[in-house]
Amino acid sequence: MIRVILFDIDGTLVDCRGAGRLAMERAWLEIYGIADAARGMKFGGRTDQFLFSELYRIHKVPVDATRHEQFIAVFIHLLHHYLAQTDGSLLPGVWGLLRRLREEVPGVVLGLLTGNARLAAELKLRCFDLWGFFAVGAFGDDHHCRNRLAEIALDRSERYLGRELEGREVLVVGDTLHDVRCAHSIGASCLAVGTGSVSWDQLREANAERVVRDLTEVKGCDLLGEMSA
Ligand SMILES: [Mg+2]
Incomplete structure (x- = not known):
């Protein structure tokens, strides 16, 4: 049973409607200055932690704990914004x-x-x-x-x-x-x-x-x- x-x-x-991808890309742009960072990445079934590590790897950005925390904070803030915008x-x-x-x-x-x-x-x-x-x-x-x-x-x-x-x-x-x-x-x-x-x-x-x-x-x-x- x-x-x-x-x-x-x-x-x-x-x-x-892709609010998570939009928030992640925009947060990456704000913190690391790279646009369209997740282009070509498949999100389905992946964990956020895996996707974050892929962004650091693909863009050869060294992980800094303080900046990563800032990135997460901006990501969550923007997710809230895009969820309201994207009509899911x-x-x-x-x-x-x-x-x-x-x-x-x-x-x-x-x-x-x-x-x-x-x-x-x-x-x-x-x-x-x-x-x-x-x-x-x-x-x-x-x-x-x-x-x-x-x-x-x-x-x-x-x-x-x-x-x-x-x-x-x-x-x-x-x-x-x-x-x-x-x-x-x-x-x-x-x-x-x-x-x-x-x-x-x-x-x-x-x-x-x-x-x-x-x-x-x-x-x-x-x-x-x-x-x-
Ligand atoms: Mg799923």
Whole structure:
């Protein structure tokens, strides 16, 4: 039986119309004076910490702790600004699924497993009144590697529940191959959803336990039984 469901954010719950990329590029320009710094970089499924380290590597900028802190502060400030400007949207079926899971299966813990830094995740989800659904989470500033984030999310879920969890009690919901891999790395199953940057066919080839076009195809209680069978 599934006891914990860990959701990715971008492409899975919400579409922020590239607000994160805009904020990161503008913050990099303000702090390091380089325009279009993230051009060509793929953001889907990557952690913020990984993306930051890629920017330092690609542009051969030495990491200075004080300037990095300034960069993060500007990034978060600009993310807030761009989220208000870019007219993002909740993805189909999200609100109904979260509400059904909370109301119909109260024993199941809802959590986050996202590459977004914690503050970025909170800003994005508060835009859509979703932040309050989630009791636990692992975030992009916890580690640069998504598989490690899955371990951290599992550990925090265990502490929240006060007992150890087996991988098969955990379900990861995400929109990229990275989500599928990180789920399997902790023995969890994955519900892959085709509302992000990866095609439905590619997700099917990634061996997710279930692939749906969007979350309107998922009914809360059925999901728990089906995925843990
Ligand atoms: Mg995603």
